[in-house]
Amino acid sequence: MLVEGEQPKQLRVSDADRKQMIRAVIEEIRPSLRRDGGDCQLLEIDGNKVMVKLTGACMFCKFSGATLEGIQARLIERLGEFVRLIPIAGTGKARH
Template identity: 65%
Template sequence: MLVESEHLNAPPSADTERADIVRAVIEEIRPNLQRDGGDCQLLEINGNKIMVRLTGACVFCKLASATLEGIQARMVERLGEFVRVIPVAGGAKAQPLKIGH
């Protein structure tokens, strides 16, 4: 059963495990995006919100929303809980990943 969860009292090891799963999902989809000149960067994990930045060809692609929905569906499947993938606009400069509650 999928449950929306903010993980307010999750132990640090659970946060690390969740972050590893999220990173793995992003890394799985990146080659497909890169093949078409795009990319996806993980910016922040804050509870059930996962902020990503689409770059390159993905920025102006008409199918970007479908791409984000697919990423979200795969994360929900792998994590076993509801998460929201939120696109963040901005330059392609990578920033440190933040993991919050």
Template identity: 65%
Template sequence: MQAETGTVLEEAAASGEDAKRLDVINQVLEEIRPTLQRDGGDCRLVKVDGKKIMVSLSGACVMCKLSGMTLEGIQSRLVEELGEFVRVVPVMGGVPA
């Protein structure tokens, strides 16, 4: 992923379990990104705070009427892969809320 992911990975490096969890999150986002990019958009991991996963939508995704459904789809895949409930939260401009 991009440089921002390295920062997130460094924050989670203290715990092996956190690092594995972060790997799964990044893997799910990487699976979804090509579809978003084909439509002129993108999604980037900003921060993981417990069960809250903050992402930044960019490009065509910012003004898309279906961005809510995109976030729900990402959340659904993450819940499936992680085996736990998580909440995907969009943040503006990549700045955590």
């Protein structure tokens, strides 16, 4: 029962919609990264963990931590829930 002035809890999006939203956020960021010779690839989504790989110039950039924080903040804002962005080093194939 809702108390007056309370907002109903946001309905959780389906897993397919959630994955699409995560992909969309990464695609929004990619042009900026590519302009500087880098990229971000989505590797895997496991619950609230989103694994990504920074490539190209992003791998060695001293601002890569800020880039990852920005992507995570945008994901949290878009999804309306906490997600943890986990950078994965090395070679790996993207698994959407």
